[in-house]
Amino acid sequence: MCAETASPVGGVAAGAEPIIQIRDLHKWFGQVHAVNGVSLDVYRGEVVVIIGPSGSGKSTLLRCINHLETPDLGTVVVDGIPLTEAKNINAVRAEVGMVFQLFNLFPHLTVLENITLAQRIVKKRSRKEAEEIAHDLLAKVGIPEKASSYPNQLSGGQQQRVAIARALAMQPKIMLFDEPTSALDPEMIKEVLDVMLDLAKEGMTMVVVSHEMGFVRAAAKRIVFMDAGSVVEETTPDDLFNNPQQERTRQFLSKILK
Amino acid sequence: MPDLERAEQLPKPAEAGRLVGFDRWWLLFAAVAILVVVMSLAAPDPYWRMILFMREGIRVTVSITVVSYVCILLVGLLAGLGRVARSPIIRGIASIYVEVIRGIPLLVQLLFIYYALPVIIQGIGRYLLENVPPLSGIGQAMAAATINEFVGAVIGLTICYGAYVGEIYRAGIQSIPRGQMEAARSLGMSHLQAMRHIILPQAIRVILPPLGNEFVALLKDSSLVSVVAVPDMVRRGREFMSKTFIPLETWTMVALLYLLMTVFSARIVAYIERKTSYVR
Numbered sequence: 001m002c003a004e005t006a007s008p009v010g011g012v013a014a015g016a017e018p019i020i021q022i023r024d025l026h027k028w029f030g031q032v033h034a035v036n037g038v039s040l041d042v043y044r045g046e047v048v049v050i051i052g053p054s055g056s057g058k059s060t061l062l063r064c065i066n067h068l069e070t071p072d073l074g075t076v077v078v079d080g081i082p083l084t085e086a087k088n089i090n091a092v093r094a095e096v097g098m099v100f101q102l103f104n105l106f107p108h109l110t111v112l113e114n115i116t117l118a119q120r121i122v123k124k125r126s127r128k129e130a131e132e133i134a135h136d137l138l139a140k141v142g143i144p145e146k147a148s149s150y151p152n153q154l155s156g157g158q159q160q161r162v163a164i165a166r167a168l169a170m171q172p173k174i175m176l177f178d179e180p181t182s183a184l185d186p187e188m189i190k191e192v193l194d195v196m197l198d199l200a201k202e203g204m205t206m207v208v209v210s211h212e213m214g215f216v217r218a219a220a221k222r223i224v225f226m227d228a229g230s231v232v233e234e235t236t237p238d239d240l241f242n243n244p245q246q247e248r249t250r251q252f253l254s255k256i257l258k
Numbered sequence: 259m260p261d262l263e264r265a266e267q268l269p270k271p272a273e274a275g276r277l278v279g280f281d282r283w284w285l286l287f288a289a290v291a292i293l294v295v296v297m298s299l300a301a302p303d304p305y306w307r308m309i310l311f312m313r314e315g316i317r318v319t320v321s322i323t324v325v326s327y328v329c330i331l332l333v334g335l336l337a338g339l340g341r342v343a344r345s346p347i348i349r350g351i352a353s354i355y356v357e358v359i360r361g362i363p364l365l366v367q368l369l370f371i372y373y374a375l376p377v378i379i380q381g382i383g384r385y386l387l388e389n390v391p392p393l394s395g396i397g398q399a400m401a402a403a404t405i406n407e408f409v410g411a412v413i414g415l416t417i418c419y420g421a422y423v424g425e426i427y428r429a430g431i432q433s434i435p436r437g438q439m440e441a442a443r444s445l446g447m448s449h450l451q452a453m454r455h456i457i458l459p460q461a462i463r464v465i466l467p468p469l470g471n472e473f474v475a476l477l478k479d480s481s482l483v484s485v486v487a488v489p490d491m492v493r494r495g496r497e498f499m500s501k502t503f504i505p506l507e508t509w510t511m512v513a514l515l516y517l518l519m520t521v522f523s524a525r526i527v528a529y530i531e532r533k534t535s536y537v538r
Binding site: 068093094100102118166 | 437443447448460
């Protein structure tokens with residue numbers, strides 16, 4: 001699929017401006033063409049899930065949205081800000097929260113400091129204000145009692161919930177999730193997914209790389225299937241599960257759905 | 259989480275620090291100290307006379323080492339940050355500095371700074387004096403330039419050790435997982451803010467032990483400055499020997515004094531190392 005066909009599916013008001021516009025994006029790692037001409041629009045309040053086999057470029061695509069990877073070709077516009085000039089990148093990052101597969105909490109800081117540091121040095125909030133926001137968010141993700149713990153004293157699921165709170169503390173307009181449950185034990189996946197479902201219900205714009213089909217069914221408005229760096233199919237979860245159009249999609253789904 | 263329970267059983271960092279008081283290597287320090295005292299008491303001439311004669315040399319060795327070390331930590335930090343900078347120009351400059359300096363013996367660097375550098379500066383000064391009238395004041399000062407012994411020693415040791423310590427900083431910075439920088443940047447921090455608040459505080463724990471070892475090595479290598487007429491312990495020892503012609507006693511005492519200082523420093527390093535290590 002390319003630019004002309006990257007149209008909203010699933011009841012988004014026609015004419016609304018997409019909050020993320022990706023046009024003909026390319027990224028190479030040496031000889032590997034990790035992202036090969038992807039175009040994608042994400043609208044305000046939408047939850048878009050990207051699935052695909054490993055090495056299909058889905059994480060790279062996600063990381064191009066906040067320029068953790070610099071695209072080699074193509075454009076990314078986030079909330080009207082083009083990511084072509086360096087000075088825009090920090091402006092975009094302030095609006096885009098990211099949650100990583102391996103949590104990436106700061107091990108030398110307490111949970112509270114993890115959540116307040118960027119608020120204080122990037123958003124210039126006072127310590128008191130930042131801590132109030134942090135305590136509210138910790139309550140929201142269900143671990144208010146862990147404020148003074150260090151990350152290594154928490155379970156994986158708790159760490160990931162702190163990471164979500166840390167990103168939310170910057171009051172982002174968009175949240176990116178890069179396989180947020182892949183490093184978790186099965187019994188901890190649900191506690192993280194529940195937080196993500198709550199966020200989706202509140203109308204947060206979310207782009208999620210995940211193979212959690214429960215989450216896809218419950219929250220995804222659109223699902224994007226990628227393979228070999230390209231978008232193979234982009235549709236609603238219902239259509240994808242019941243009526244996949246492409247042979248490659250069918251093969252992939254038959255492997256991940258038992 | 260089983261890890262959690264194990265983490266709580268391990269001593270807290272502060273407690274680990276207190277145990278250092280019983281570190282058996284302190285016995286070596288005590289043995290050397292007692293030996294020096296006994297020798298001085300049993301045979302004040304030559305040993306106590308020698309220590310009095312070398313007093314100033316001990317002060318010079320300690321102050322050159324400490325002042326150089328502070329400069330080295332700063333130069334090394336700049337070199338280390340330069341080696342991981344994103345700008346290829348900064349990275350190139352830092353890499354050339356490190357590779358060139360590591361390839362030249364410290365002794366040769368010291369000789370260059372004392373004997374060759376003044377010639378270069380004086381030459382530039384004479385050129386300015388004769389050919390660039392507006393800068394003749396500076397030219398005159400440069401033409402008459404000589405190098406202060408202490409300053410030259412500090413510059414030489416700093417340039418040389420800055421390259422080694424820069425590599426320690428670089429390794430420490432690179433030992434921090436990439437995800438830490440990415441998480442910091444994704445929260446809107448600048449590269450510098452992420453370095454200052456996220457990467458360096460974690461890297462410092464990794465690099466403290468090797469940085470401490472460099473202090474001990476520097477203390478020993480500072481003896482090389484005696485070659486360029488800095489009155490350090492070795493220089494004073496040589497002067498004492500040329501007056502008294504007792505090499506065995508002289509160099510035994512010099513060796514013991516160095517050993518006393520290095521063993522003591524190594525214990526302090528071990529103490530700091532244990533105090534700052536923490537359970538991940």
